[in-house]
Structure formats: C-alpha cells, structure tokens
Amino acid sequence: MELALVIGVIVIALIFDYTNGFHDAANAIATSVSTRALTPRVALLMAAVMNFIGAHLGTSVAQTVGKGIIDAPNGRQGLVIVGGALIGAIIWNLITWYFGLPSSSSHALIGGLVGAAMAASASVQWDGVVAKVVIPMILSPVVGFVLGGAIMIVILWLFRRTNPHKSSRGFRYSQTVSAAAMALGHGMQDAQKTMGVIFLALVVGGYVSPTADIPEWVITASALAISLGTYAGGWRIMRTLGRRIIHLDPPRGFAAEAAAASVLYTAAMGFGAPISTTHTITSAIMGVGATRRLSAVRWGIAGNIVTAWVLTIPAAALVAALSYFGLHLIFG
Template sequence: MELALVIGVIVIALIFDYTNGFHDAANAIATSVSTRALTPRAALFMAAAMNFIGAHLGTQVAQTVGKGIIDPPDGSHGLIIVGAGLVGAITWNMITWYFGLPSSSSHALIGGLMGSALAAAATVHWDGVVTKVVVPMILSPLVGFSLAGGVMIAIYWIFRKAQPGPANRGFRYAQTVSAAAMALGHGLQDAQKTMGVIFLALVVGGFAGPDDPIPQWVILAAAAAISLGTYAGGWRIMRTLGRRIIALDPPQGFAAESAAATVLYGAAIGFGAPISTTHTITSAIMGVGATKRLSAVRWGVAGNIVLAWILTIPASALVAALTYYLFHWILE
C-alpha cells in the first residue's frame, strides 16, 4: 500500500513539475521573445536546456522544501498529506495559467503543503515558513524592482551617446545570455522544489532517511519534467509578461533578466530560500519600466498580478485541505 502511495505521490510531483515548467516558461524568455532577441521556439529550447542544467547546480532549496516547511507523520497518512498538497498547487497553476496571470508555482506548492498539513493537524514549521518563505516573498520583488531599475539607469547613462539602432542590436545579442542566465536560475530554484517534495515522500514512506542526500534519479526526474514543461511553452502568461505590463525594448529586457537572475542565484545559493521566479522577473520588468516613466507601466495589469500573488498561498492551501479530506475518506 505504502509503495503504491509513494509512487503515486512521485507521479503527482512530476506532473506539478511539468505544469511548473510551462506555467513559468514565460519567466525566462518572455522578454527575449517580445523584443525579438530570440524566436519563440529557439527561446523555449534554450530555456528547457538551461532549466535542466540549473536543476543540477545545488540542493539547498530542495532541502528547505523537503525538511523546513511541514513535518508529516510517517506512513500512508503522511503520503496523503504530501499528495494533497501537490494537487492544491497543480490546481492553482492551471487556474492562473488559464487567465494568463504570472503567479508563483513555488508559493502554490508551499501553500498546498501547508493547507494539507493544517487539515491533517500535522506539524507546520512556522519559523521556517516566516524566514524561508514570507520574508523572501516580500524582499525578492522589492530587490528585483530596485536592482532592475538601477541596472536600467546605468545602461541609459553608459549608452547615452550610442546610436539607437546599433545599441538595440547589441542588446538583442546580450539578451541571449541574460535569458539563458534567467532560465538557469529558474532550474536552480523551481526544479529543486519538486526534488524536495519527492524526497519528503521517500522519507515519509520509509524509503530514505531524513539526513540522506537527495538521490540522483530524483534530480534527473525533476530536471527532465520541468524541462519538458518549459519546452511545451506557456503562451498565455508569456503575452502578459512580454507585452501587457510594458512594451519592452532590448535594453530593458536585458536589464530585467540580468537583475532577476542575480536575485534568483543569491537566494538559492546564499540562503537556500525558495523564492518565486515569477515575482522576481515581473517586479524587475516593472522596475525597468518605471525608470522611463511611471505611466509606462500598465499598473492595472500589475495590480491584477499582485492580487494573484496575494491569493496564491491561501487558495492553494484551501484546495489542498479539501483534497486531503477527499483522499483521507477514500484511502483510509
């Protein structure tokens, strides 16, 4: 029974990882596609490859998700909690994808795990939630906005005498590098979250110890699922990020991607914090737009996005709690 539940949770986790890939594909490449630095298919292929590589660059975020958010009981009951949390995250991913809203798959996952754990009266590590989730959730958009604005101001000053045509061509080439860096950071952050959940299922099911290293097959499976999802593309959200917030030019796209990638690397490697790539790149796009003029940013669209951010954790937690009750009724 427990082996079947472990396999079922792993399958659900990889489905979540796939939805994370196509939901968040826009994070890495929307700016490059909108400025015509890359064709859509070339951008998706590059993003998928860099996601796969990024997933192999560390396990700090995976350790946070696997050990620092909830502490489900061992056995089938704990596996039901983890599986219900994943269903909550997948449901919110699909809802926001349908409406083209760039919400956070990371926070959907964390909210789902918290919701199912609370429904089951399992332990939630509130200190870990505050220090590793809530604080980075607040700081990463602020840092992304400010850093992108600073990079954009520096670009304006350094290239103030450059001819627009040659400068834009140069930044289109530079965007190939910055988009690759963004995709690498996405793999470093988001694929690790699925690794952490799979590892949590293995521990709860008795197939791994809490202090064991994350198995290589888990890393490969998570990397492959998010890469395939990324290549499938997320065109609805890509239009929102690439055009609806602000009509980006190549220098702005380069500044936004460079700033967002820097924040992702710093959070993952320096703090093991599972921050949202969606929050980071969206706030960076707003930051570069605001340096031109505040009215350049479509604040109505931005407001809808921020509302989705606020609703992500409670909405996914609610779905996960209801799913837990359903699973508990069917399986136990």
C-alpha cells in the same frame, strides 16, 4: 499499498513539475521573445536545456522544501498530506495559467504543503515558513524592482551617446545570454522544489533517511519534467509578461533578465530560500519600465498580478486541504 502511494505521489510531483515548467516558461523568455531577440521555439529550447542544467547545481532549496516547511507523519497519512499538497498546487497553477496570471508555482506548492498539513492536524514549521518563504516573498520583488531599475539607469547613462539603433541591436544579442541566465536560475529554484517534495514522500514512506542526500534519480527526474514542461511553453502568461505590463525594448529586456537572474542565484546559493521566479522577473520588468516614466507601466495589469500573488498561498492551501480530505476518504 504504501509502495503504491509513494509511487503515486512521485508521479503527481512530476506532473506538478511539468505544470511548473509550462506555467513559468514565460519567466525566462518572455522579454527575449517580445523584443525579438529570440524566436519563440529557439527560446523555449534554450530555456528547457538551461532549466535541466540549473536543476543539477545544488540542493539547498530542495532541503528547505523537504525538511523546513512541515513535519509530515510517517506512513500513509504523511503520503496523503503530500499528495493533497501537490494536487492543490497543480489546480492553482492551472487556474492562473488559464487566466494568464503569472502567479508563483513555488508559493502554490508551499501553500499546498501548509494547507494539507493543517487539514491533517500535522505540524507546520512556522518559523521556517516565515524565514524561508514569507520574508523572501516580500523582499525578492522589492529587490528585483530596485535592481532592475538601477541596472537600467546605468545602461542609459553608459550608452547615452551611442546610436540607439546600434545599441539596441547589441542588446538583442546580449539578451540571449541574460535569458539563458534567467532559465538557469529558474532550474536552480523551481526544479529543486519538486526534488524536495519527492524526497519528503520518500522519507515519510520509509524509503530514505531524513538525513540522507537527495538521490540522483530524483534530481534527474525533476530536471527532466520541468524541462519538458518549459518546452511546452506557457503562451498566455508569456503575453502578459512580455507585452501587457510594458512594451519592452532590448536594453530593458536585458536589464530585467539580468536583475531577476541575480536575485535568483543569490537566494538559491546564499540562503537556500525558495523564492518565486515569477515575482522576481515581473517586479524587475516593472522596475525597468518605471525608468522610462511611471505611466509607462500598466499598473492596472500589475495590480491584477499582485492580487494573484497575495491569493496564491491561501488559495492553494484551501484547495490542498480539500484535496487532502478527498484523498483521506479514499486511502484512510
């Protein structure tokens, strides 16, 4: 029974990883598609490949998710907690995808882990949640907004005497690079979160030591699942990020992607913090848009997005807690 539960949790984790991919595909390519720097299918293929590569560039975020959020008990109860957390995150991903809201798959997963653990009266590492999740959750959008605006101001100053048509065409080419960088950062961040959950399931199931390295097959499976999900695309959210917040031109698209990718790399490589790629790119888009004029940003749409951000952790936690109780009735 324990082996079947471990396999089931791993399958659910990979399903979550897939939904993460199509839910967050817009993060990497919405700006490039909206400015016509890339066609949708070429952009999705590029993003899928870069997600796969990025997933192999470290495990610090995976270690945080697998070891620094909850202390799940060994055995069947621990596996039910992890399974409930994943189901809660998947359901919230699908709800926000349906309504076209770019919420955070990362925070849905964190909320799921916390909610399922609390429902089971298991220990939550609140210090780790605050230091590695809550503080970065607040800081990353702020940094993304400010950095996006700063990069755009520098671009406007450097190219102030350049022919607008010519510079726009050049930035359209540059966006291929910035979109690839964004997709690489997404793989570094989001694929690692699934790796961490699978590793946690293996630990509580008794198949690996808590001090062991994450197995290579876990890394490859997580990378493949998120890449396939990315290629499937998330068109509803892509419309929100690419068109509804602000009309982006190639220079602003490049600035937003460059700013967001920089924040993702710094968080993953420097701090092992599981930040939201969604929050980061959305705030960067708002930042570059605000350099045109504050009214250029559709703040009503932005407000709906921020509401989804605030609700994500508690909502996913609630759904995960209910999922835990359901699984507990089945598996005991």
